[in-house]
Amino acid sequence: MTNARRTLRGVLGVAGFLLVMEALGRTGIIDPYLIPLASTILTGAARLLANGEFLSQVGVTLSSCAIGLLLAAAVAVPLGTAMGTVPAVERSLRPLVEFLRPIPSLALLPLAMFLFLSGEQGKIALIVYTSCWPLLINTLYGLRDVDPLAKETLRSFGFGSYDVVRLVSLPSAAPFITTGVRIAASVALIVAVSVELVAGGDGIGVFVTQAASGNRRDVVLAATLWTGIIGLLVNSLLAKAESRLFRWHRARAGEEAL
Amino acid sequence: MKTIVSRIAWLWILPVVLVAWEVSTRAAQAVYFPPPSVILARLHELWFSGPAAHVFLTDEAAHHLLPSLGRLVVGWAGACLVAIAAGVALGRSAVLCDVFSPLIHFFRSVPPPLLIPIFMTMTGIGTPLQLTAIVFGVSWPVLLNSLDGARYVDRQYLETCEVFGISRFRRLTRVILPAASPKIFAGLRISVALALIMMILSEFIGSTEGIGYRMLVAQSELDVPTMWTAIVLLGILGFVLNAAFLRFERHVLTWHRGARKTD
Amino acid sequence: MLEISDLTHSYGAYQALGGVNLTVAEGELVCVVGPSGCGKSTLLRSIGGLLRPTGGRVLVQGRPVEKVPDDLAIVFQDYSRSLFPWMTVADNVSLPLRRRGGDRRSRAAAAVEALEQVGLPAAAGKYPWELSGGMQQRVAIARALAYKPALMLMDEPFGSVDAQTREDLEDLVLQVRRSSGMTIVLITHDIDESVYVGDRVVVLSKSPATVVGDLRVELPEPRDQIATREHPDFVHLRAEVGRLVRGMRSGEPAAAPEAEAASPEQEPAPAAPKA
Ligand SMILES: Nc1ncnc2c1ncn2[C@@H]1O[C@H](COP(=O)(O)OP(=O)(O)OP(=O)(O)O)[C@@H](O)[C@H]1O
Ligand SMILES: [Mg+2]
Numbered sequence A: 001m002t003n004a005r006r007t008l009r010g011v012l013g014v015a016g017f018l019l020v021m022e023a024l025g026r027t028g029i030i031d032p033y034l035i036p037l038a039s040t041i042l043t044g045a046a047r048l049l050a051n052g053e054f055l056s057q058v059g060v061t062l063s064s065c066a067i068g069l070l071l072a073a074a075v076a077v078p079l080g081t082a083m084g085t086v087p088a089v090e091r092s093l094r095p096l097v098e099f100l101r102p103i104p105s106l107a108l109l110p111l112a113m114f115l116f117l118s119g120e121q122g123k124i125a126l127i128v129y130t131s132c133w134p135l136l137i138n139t140l141y142g143l144r145d146v147d148p149l150a151k152e153t154l155r156s157f158g159f160g161s162y163d164v165v166r167l168v169s170l171p172s173a174a175p176f177i178t179t180g181v182r183i184a185a186s187v188a189l190i191v192a193v194s195v196e197l198v199a200g201g202d203g204i205g206v207f208v209t210q211a212a213s214g215n216r217r218d219v220v221l222a223a224t225l226w227t228g229i230i231g232l233l234v235n236s237l238l239a240k241a242e243s244r245l246f247r248w249h250r251a252r253a254g255e256e257a258l
Numbered sequence B: 001m002k003t004i005v006s007r008i009a010w011l012w013i014l015p016v017v018l019v020a021w022e023v024s025t026r027a028a029q030a031v032y033f034p035p036p037s038v039i040l041a042r043l044h045e046l047w048f049s050g051p052a053a054h055v056f057l058t059d060e061a062a063h064h065l066l067p068s069l070g071r072l073v074v075g076w077a078g079a080c081l082v083a084i085a086a087g088v089a090l091g092r093s094a095v096l097c098d099v100f101s102p103l104i105h106f107f108r109s110v111p112p113p114l115l116i117p118i119f120m121t122m123t124g125i126g127t128p129l130q131l132t133a134i135v136f137g138v139s140w141p142v143l144l145n146s147l148d149g150a151r152y153v154d155r156q157y158l159e160t161c162e163v164f165g166i167s168r169f170r171r172l173t174r175v176i177l178p179a180a181s182p183k184i185f186a187g188l189r190i191s192v193a194l195a196l197i198m199m200i201l202s203e204f205i206g207s208t209e210g211i212g213y214r215m216l217v218a219q220s221e222l223d224v225p226t227m228w229t230a231i232v233l234l235g236i237l238g239f240v241l242n243a244a245f246l247r248f249e250r251h252v253l254t255w256h257r258g259a260r261k262t263d
Numbered sequence C: 001m002l003e004i005s006d007l008t009h010s011y012g013a014y015q016a017l018g019g020v021n022l023t024v025a026e027g028e029l030v031c032v033v034g035p036s037g038c039g040k041s042t043l044l045r046s047i048g049g050l051l052r053p054t055g056g057r058v059l060v061q062g063r064p065v066e067k068v069p070d071d072l073a074i075v076f077q078d079y080s081r082s083l084f085p086w087m088t089v090a091d092n093v094s095l096p097l098r099r100r101g102g103d104r105r106s107r108a109a110a111a112v113e114a115l116e117q118v119g120l121p122a123a124a125g126k127y128p129w130e131l132s133g134g135m136q137q138r139v140a141i142a143r144a145l146a147y148k149p150a151l152m153l154m155d156e157p158f159g160s161v162d163a164q165t166r167e168d169l170e171d172l173v174l175q176v177r178r179s180s181g182m183t184i185v186l187i188t189h190d191i192d193e194s195v196y197v198g199d200r201v202v203v204l205s206k207s208p209a210t211v212v213g214d215l216r217v218e219l220p221e222p223r224d225q226i227a228t229r230e231h232p233d234f235v236h237l238r239a240e241v242g243r244l245v246r247g248m249r250s251g252e253p254a255a256a257p258e259a260e261a262a263s264p265e266q267e268p269a270p271a272a273p274k275a
Helices: A002-026 A036-050 A054-087 A087-100 A106-113 A119-144 A149-158 A161-199 A206-212 A218-243 B002-026 B036-047 B060-089 B092-109 B114-123 B127-151 B154-161 B168-205 B211-220 B224-252 B255-260 C041-047 C089-100 C104-117 C132-146 C163-181 C191-197 C230-247
Strands: C002-011 C014-023 C029-033 C054-060 C072-075 C153-154 C183-188 C200-203 C210-218
Touching: A002 A036, A002 B092, A036 A218, A054 A087, A054 A119, A054 A161, A054 A218, A054 C041, A087 A119, A087 B002, A106 A119, A106 A161, A106 B168, A106 B211, A106 B224, A119 A161, A119 C014, A149 A161, A149 B060, A149 B211, A161 A206, A161 A218, A161 B114, A161 B168, A206 A218, A206 B114, A206 C072, A218 B092, A218 B114, B036 B060, B036 B224, B060 B127, B060 B211, B060 C002, B092 B114, B092 B127, B092 C104, B092 C183, B114 B127, B114 B154, B114 B168, B154 B168, B168 B211, B168 B224, B168 B255, B168 C089, B211 B224, B224 B255, C002 C041, C014 C054, C029 C041, C029 C163, C029 C191, C041 C054, C041 C153, C041 C183, C104 C132, C104 C163, C132 C163, C163 C183, C163 C191, C183 C191, C191 C230, C200 C230, C210 C230
Parallel strands: C029 C183, C029 C200, C072 C153, C153 C183
Antiparallel strands: C002 C014, C002 C054, C200 C210
């Protein structure tokens, strides 16, 4: 019941926002040339669904994000596991991580444009670089959070350290790693779009740049609307999977949002 | 004493990496990877060889570094203040929370870079664009986290206020804000990184000054060492901001870590 | 001081309080006992104005309770969520005192005095989480004392501390009562505790809760953890209260012959299917 009421209020909020924007545009308080009417944007968004060009550009962006995330996971999770289980590895690599992590990924964009002949590869490289950090850090947190008693129990039954990692450490770090994936996914989208805006090639960013240079603000905002919805969907799907898969995991992992 | 020595000893990897970089780039003559010594020399010459009266900043630095920093700090701080205030205000009302949450979640999911082209058509290029981009990028996560934090303040804290007749103002400043602060800080931490991204990107796309702009110019002139000095500067900037922020957070949230440990 | 008549409360379809009648005189220390989940906290929250009951009346100092009465303090069971972890102990204690007026210095002095009263003068500058559970509960009591309420409500205040601390805190309450003369309603599920601390013990039935026993405790003062608990009257009263509480619990009629003290509004308890 309360859930239904919440949803209703949310729907009212969104509808109210659209109506207010529409009214502001129609009365001329906001110049509809600067920000198109809500109705124009919505019909534009509906029309984009039938726009093959737009759909394929969305596909390009999403697939670079997915490839980048997979590559990042392939690097960061094993590395994080090694750092989380072998203290010496962690202590030696830690300073390097602490120095590299805060470097804004976009600072490397001009370099990536030199290094990779295809813009696509450069984009994926930057996505990998950016999404490595949340994955690495969350894997580390997760492994540090493992109950030492569980590890010792297993060891007392004569299991080796490989089995301990496989049977206890990784499963109990899994919720943290999933959170890392969720954080990394939203950063990946941001980086992908940024690279497309600056370096061109293919993708949502390019589509938006072209629409903007043709002064089609309605198309720009409609495309933005879809991107936001995609981001929202991906995030909430991952969050839902997280809470479904790891119901036993009470505390949320390290970084809360993003 | 011993801990300090051993902690420094564990930094061995940094000089090792630097030396390896120097040696291998010299050996390979890699065009796009100048040796660190070359980068440092250029860094000094380009940015920090100015007169002592200008804290050794060159004109170049004054022209590009200071505007970037100024816009970053002003945009970030302003957006955070407003977003925290709005988030806490919304969070204290269940109805407003329910009404605005979906909208805020949506805006928070839009990759902020995507709006730069449209901002540019509104503001033109220059400082207003940078400020708009930073403010937009920073606001939503901070707003969302503040709202969440203020919404889920432990009921018993509020009942305690009620029982002891603590005034509305004190309730807000001494109870609700501190109780929400762990969440608020989680939002702020993300916002630092986002502000940097938005700063660099908006300077790439629409600016005639700033580190990002200077970097892109160097890139187009194939001036690789200069490009690397900008990378290093941005890296240092990111590192310093992050470290300063963590310091501040640690100071403000001492109680949070203490209280958590005894749970 | 406190008059409760026909107090009922339902959470949705679930009736927690089924018509509670209770009067507490000025300066009394009344213990309320009852089985777990019977509605003790609900009763206390309606007295304290934290909950609007669905029926009946609560008068504090002759005035109906609509919001939290001015002269009332509550010590919650869960001290860790009632003290603010971001404030020092002294700040926690003195925060409510602004309402009582006075300048900063007099508030600080009042806080120190209250902390001395509960035996924690050295803890003023610490944070609550640097203290043990029993010490935290002392701080919560000190906060209530510094506030100088006319009526203090305590909801299972010693529920989560160890046995030794619990005895110390019981004596602390007795001593506070002696020195300040405030009226105290203390809720507990511990029968021994209720008899040891109270001037009166009020027994609630399973929910919907009603008053099924109201016994006066006449034990020699000052009470003493060892001597009082060995006193024949103590043993007798404890058995009586135990029977009243347990009688309900196992579904037997509350037919303890000594239950003559039970209030007239006692209703036949609905046979509980199973605890
Ligand atoms: N907010 C609520 N919503 C629905 N039911 C509630 C709520 N609070 C309490 N109840 C129910 O009302 C009954 C009485 O609750 P109450 O907390 O008053 O019991 P209690 O006697 O204080 O129990 P305990 O000894 O465990 O503290 C319980 O069965 C409980 O399940
Ligand atoms: Mg209770």
